[in-house]
Amino acid sequence: MKIAAAPGATDRTFAPTHPAAVEVRDLVYRYGERRALDGLSLAVPSGAIFGLLGPNGSGKSTLLSILIGRRAAESGEVAVLGEPLSNHQRARIGIVFQEPSLDPQMTVSETMDLQARMFGLRRDAGSAQTHALLERVDLAERADALTATLSGGMKRRLELARALLNSPELLLLDEPTLALDPDSRLRLWEHLLEANAEGRTLLLATNDVAEAERYCQTVALLDEGRLVAQGRPEDLKRDLRHESVRIEWAEDPADEAVMMEGWPGVGHVRLAGHTTHVTVDAASPFLARLFQQTGDRVRGVRIEATTLEDVYFQLVGRGIASPGGAEGGAS
Amino acid sequence: MSQATAIVALMKRDLRAFLRSRSQLYSSVLFPLMLLAILGTGVSDGLDPKHIRDYVTFLTPGMIAMTAVFSSTFSSASYYQDRDSGVLKVLLASPHSPRVVLLGKTLSAVIIGAVQALLVLAVAAAIPAIHFQWQYGVGWSLLAAVFAIVVLNLFLSGLGQLLASKIRTMQGFHLVMNLVLFPFLFFSGAFFPLTDLPVWLKVLGRLNPLSYGVDMMHLALYANGGGGYFGLPMDLGVLTALAVAVFYFGTSRSVSPDR
Numbered sequence: 043m044k045i046a047a048a049p050g051a052t053d054r055t056f057a058p059t060h061p062a063a064v065e066v067r068d069l070v071y072r073y074g075e076r077r078a079l080d081g082l083s084l085a086v087p088s089g090a091i092f093g094l095l096g097p098n099g100s101g102k103s104t105l106l107s108i109l110i111g112r113r114a115a116e117s118g119e120v121a122v123l124g125e126p127l128s129n130h131q132r133a134r135i136g137i138v139f140q141e142p143s144l145d146p147q148m149t150v151s152e153t154m155d156l157q158a159r160m161f162g163l164r165r166d167a168g169s170a171q172t173h174a175l176l177e178r179v180d181l182a183e184r185a186d187a188l189t190a191t192l193s194g195g196m197k198r199r200l201e202l203a204r205a206l207l208n209s210p211e212l213l214l215l216d217e218p219t220l221a222l223d224p225d226s227r228l229r230l231w232e233h234l235l236e237a238n239a240e241g242r243t244l245l246l247a248t249n250d251v252a253e254a255e256r257y258c259q260t261v262a263l264l265d266e267g268r269l270v271a272q273g274r275p276e277d278l279k280r281d282l283r284h285e286s287v288r289i290e291w292a293e294d295p296a297d298e299a300v301m302m303e304g305w306p307g308v309g310h311v312r313l314a315g316h317t318t319h320v321t322v323d324a325a326s327p328f329l330a331r332l333f334q335q336t337g338d339r340v341r342g343v344r345i346e347a348t349t350l351e352d353v354y355f356q357l358v359g360r361g362i363a364s365p366g367g368a369e370g371g372a373s
Numbered sequence: 374m375s376q377a378t379a380i381v382a383l384m385k386r387d388l389r390a391f392l393r394s395r396s397q398l399y400s401s402v403l404f405p406l407m408l409l410a411i412l413g414t415g416v417s418d419g420l421d422p423k424h425i426r427d428y429v430t431f432l433t434p435g436m437i438a439m440t441a442v443f444s445s446t447f448s449s450a451s452y453y454q455d456r457d458s459g460v461l462k463v464l465l466a467s468p469h470s471p472r473v474v475l476l477g478k479t480l481s482a483v484i485i486g487a488v489q490a491l492l493v494l495a496v497a498a499a500i501p502a503i504h505f506q507w508q509y510g511v512g513w514s515l516l517a518a519v520f521a522i523v524v525l526n527l528f529l530s531g532l533g534q535l536l537a538s539k540i541r542t543m544q545g546f547h548l549v550m551n552l553v554l555f556p557f558l559f560f561s562g563a564f565f566p567l568t569d570l571p572v573w574l575k576v577l578g579r580l581n582p583l584s585y586g587v588d589m590m591h592l593a594l595y596a597n598g599g600g601g602y603f604g605l606p607m608d609l610g611v612l613t614a615l616a617v618a619v620f621y622f623g624t625s626r627s628v629s630p631d632r
């Protein structure tokens with residue numbers, strides 16, 4: 043069977059031709075008895091940076107693996123770039139997986155060359171693309187190095203360059219900055235923003251709230267395979283109408299946390315060691331009562347901007363960092 | 374983008390990895406030759422088998438078959454390396470079916486196994502103590518031996534893929550392959566002729582796909598007249614049919630992203 047070459051295989055920019063880069067409706071997928079996707083419906087606008095935000099087990103990676111054809115949904119509809127999934131469609135998609143996916147015995151250029159051949163790029167076009175992309179992600183000088191010798195940040199940049207080799211219209215990113223140091227994260231995001239500026243849609247699966255807030259134009263909050271909320275981060279937070287207070291305690295605050303949960307105007311109380319995060323309707327009356335009742339047990343207080351973590355907590359009743367039952371492998 | 378391009382690219386990748394692994398390259402050829410020298414000489418001089426003329430030469434086709442067995446097994450295990458390194462899911466995310474990916478990998482295993490077995494054959498042919506008979510003439514005998522080697526590797530690589538679809542870990546794969554392949558090897562006529570064995574072992578020998586490959590190589594290299602244990606037409610027919618079927622089913626298996 044012949045597969046048509048990816049449109050724009052050597053183009054660097056293109057205009058989106060479909061209003062939705064990804065559209066899924068009533069998607070169901072199970073790992074044994076557990077429903078990893080439980081009737082999920084959402085649409086990812088073309089050209090957007092779209093975040094799937096949720097804890098492990100919320101269905102993010104499962105959705106991505108369905109979009110590249112690695113898993114078949116039990117029921118529901120999937121359209122990618124305006125068409126049902128097919129081998130032809132996969133030529134228009136790039137993906138950076140959550141776990142490392144490089145052969146340690148291959149060099150950087152061999153890794154790119156294999157990808158070019160798998161996507162049917164002609165040798166000269168593949169070489170030119172490889173050279174341009176390695177330059178772009180600052181790996182041109184390491185072209186002959188074995189991937190095993192690269193740092194974590196370099197490996198991620200190589201995986202990104204490989205994912206961009208077929209000039210994909212849709213780039214799937216499964217927690218791409220996981221385990222990277224802050225500098226490497228920043229550099230990777232510079233490249234991702236550049237890819238988005240070229241017109242590519244970025245669909246990002248993450249449980250990093252700060253990253254989603256900073257980079258995503260639209261965020262879908264997922265819980266146990268269901269869509270909980272979707273919108274621009276600032277809109278989701280505005281709807282919450284809460285303030286977030288971070289309290290540092292001198293000793294274990296378990297009793298105080300229980301006590302505060304009963305106060306009027308207090309939303310959600312989260313414990314993290316000697317720190318408590320509390321969402322409240324209004325910070326001033328809450329703080330007055332806090333100091334009155336807990337006295338010198340409080341070591342410090344900070345009023346923080348509301349985050350998507352607070353939104354998620356309000357909607358789901360637990361944080362994004364807490365597991366949502368990830369049995370079955372993919373999250 | 375053609376499937377052939379992808380298959381060739383995958384084959385080249387595995388062949389390059391094999392060539393880079395010098396220890397694998399050398400040991401896979403040296404081990405059968407060492408065994409040939411030690412076992413062949415030991416049995417010839419120590420046990421002095423009465424029924425086998427020129428035991429070292431008799432053993433050579435068996436060692437060639439053994440090379441194919443272990444090489445194909447080892448190469449098939451690269452599936453697990455690709456799965457564990459995450460490369461497999463990248464390949465499966467390409468616009469090709471899993472069958473194309475498996476074909477590329479399995480064909481490289483066939484090539485690696487066949488080349489190693491042919492190397493052993495070439496070195497053995499140059500050793501003065503080994504006296505190949507070439508009973509069909511050098512050209513036809515060599516062709517028969519090469520055919521047996523290639524088809525044997527097709528069968529073994531396909532078998533490796535079939536087992537890999539059922540076994541989750543590489544350790545388990547090697548364990549099961551050894552469990553399957555050592556009896557295959559012992560009752561194939563590689564180390565001793567099937568002729569004088571008890572009936573139940575003869576039956577096992579007949580059910581053993583490797584027996585037909587070894588018999589064909591014995592006919593090509595060792596026999597000096599005579600039709601072999603099964604005979605050339607039977608060797609050709611059974612080996613080819615089995616190899617094609619096992620290779621087809623091995624490369625058509627489903628590939629789960631989770632195992």
